[in-house]
Amino acid sequence: MQRDSADTAGLVIDPLGLQALIERLASMGFRVVGPALRDDAVVYDDITGIGDLPQGWTDRQEPGRYRLERRQDDALFGYAVGPHSWKKFLFPPVETLWSARWDDKGGMAISPPETSQDKFAFIGVRGCELHAMAIQDRVLAEGDHANATYAARRQEAFIVAVNCGQAGGTCFCVSMETGPKVESGFDLALTELLDGGEHRFLVEIGSDAGAQVMEEVPSAPASAVQIEAAAAVVERTAGQMGRSLDTNGIKELLQGNLEHPRWDEVAERCLTCANCTMVCPTCFCTTVEDHSDLTNQSAERVRKWDSCFTMDFSYVHGGSVRSSTRSRYRQWMTHKLANWIDQFGTSGCVGCGRCVTWCPVGIDITEEAAAIRATPGGKGEA
Numbered sequence: 001m002q003r004d005s006a007d008t009a010g011l012v013i014d015p016l017g018l019q020a021l022i023e024r025l026a027s028m029g030f031r032v033v034g035p036a037l038r039d040d041a042v043v044y045d046d047i048t049g050i051g052d053l054p055q056g057w058t059d060r061q062e063p064g065r066y067r068l069e070r071r072q073d074d075a076l077f078g079y080a081v082g083p084h085s086w087k088k089f090l091f092p093p094v095e096t097l098w099s100a101r102w103d104d105k106g107g108m109a110i111s112p113p114e115t116s117q118d119k120f121a122f123i124g125v126r127g128c129e130l131h132a133m134a135i136q137d138r139v140l141a142e143g144d145h146a147n148a149t150y151a152a153r154r155q156e157a158f159i160v161a162v163n164c165g166q167a168g169g170t171c172f173c174v175s176m177e178t179g180p181k182v183e184s185g186f187d188l189a190l191t192e193l194l195d196g197g198e199h200r201f202l203v204e205i206g207s208d209a210g211a212q213v214m215e216e217v218p219s220a221p222a223s224a225v226q227i228e229a230a231a232a233v234v235e236r237t238a239g240q241m242g243r244s245l246d247t248n249g250i251k252e253l254l255q256g257n258l259e260h261p262r263w264d265e266v267a268e269r270c271l272t273c274a275n276c277t278m279v280c281p282t283c284f285c286t287t288v289e290d291h292s293d294l295t296n297q298s299a300e301r302v303r304k305w306d307s308c309f310t311m312d313f314s315y316v317h318g319g320s321v322r323s324s325t326r327s328r329y330r331q332w333m334t335h336k337l338a339n340w341i342d343q344f345g346t347s348g349c350v351g352c353g354r355c356v357t358w359c360p361v362g363i364d365i366t367e368e369a370a371a372i373r374a375t376p377g378g379k380g381e382a
Contacts, residue, residue: 011203011219012226015076018201019050020217021160021188025121028213030158033089034123035077040068042082044089047123054079061168061242061353064362073194077124080168081352085281086129089120090153091140097288099300113149121158125186127179128171128350130161132281134185138344139284158209161186165194165233169242170353172366176245178350180237188214191230202230243353245366246373250347251338253373258330262371267326269361274307276355276363277332282348285313308332333365 013021026032026048034047037054047053053076060067061080071078096113103109125133133154141151164173164180173179182189187210191202202222205211277283287306292299306313309328314321322328340348349365356364 030121031118044084061357097301101298127182128173128352130185131178159186161189163191167240170356172243173351176351181234254338274309277307279354
């Protein structure tokens, strides 16, 4: 059960308290996942304690560039976001839908997929990522054709959010109204406080489950000074945005400029590599593959992440509907920022900046939208 934000502030823990929180969640049967350093990036992986967190590290992000640097303090959450999103755990990149095998009597035995028994506890979820989860909930867990496995994983997940203490060079969550402060959708929310030589975390309780967990974690009442300091952290981060996006009338802008010359300009740079869709926390496109063994004794159907940047994604009898780079980039951007609103009632972008950072040639969605806004006039939908 979620709580109103007015009833949630009030506890403080230190790093040992955060360790106790992680251990408590593990003892409750959760698979605890959080940020960790792997392959020169901050990724989401299994963790057992604060020793696995990227203590004292930050990330520098610009279009097409990402690197880690040492901080001047021991912050555990002093980075923006890495290439991973929580989608990889809730909506896995590869998932078996069913398998079949000939039995001894010559009949076909069809088996449902082996469902994971993992209950996830996510540590370090940012505001933009909570909004991304809410968008995927709308797409995958609601309506007449809900994804049952996604819904089950999502319902059981325990969310420990973190208010951002530092924005990345490609972040624009303020423009999308998705951060840097988390507002709802969490069980616990942390704000890391490092001023004054002390290392503390202000804890905001967002659900009854969160309150129950905190009963087993050493904590102290938050002082007025600490509450004010936490608010200052969020305010400072909001002023550090590396990018901005004017969303005023953006749906009509993009849908009314489908023949804008900017689409040709961006197509000259785009590699159609699909990086932007793979790192995006809201993209949900998939394909289905059928596999069989060489003896034709068994077969399986597998769902995999796919992308509107691939030729095969829009393939129908006779060829691909979107065969040009121009048409595929236009499809992605207009769907993300415009058509998504028609389909699901919200933008498909949360301003995390991953698509900008991890584009090999540094294409910037905010720059492309601004260029079209600066010189509108291309032919759009009727």
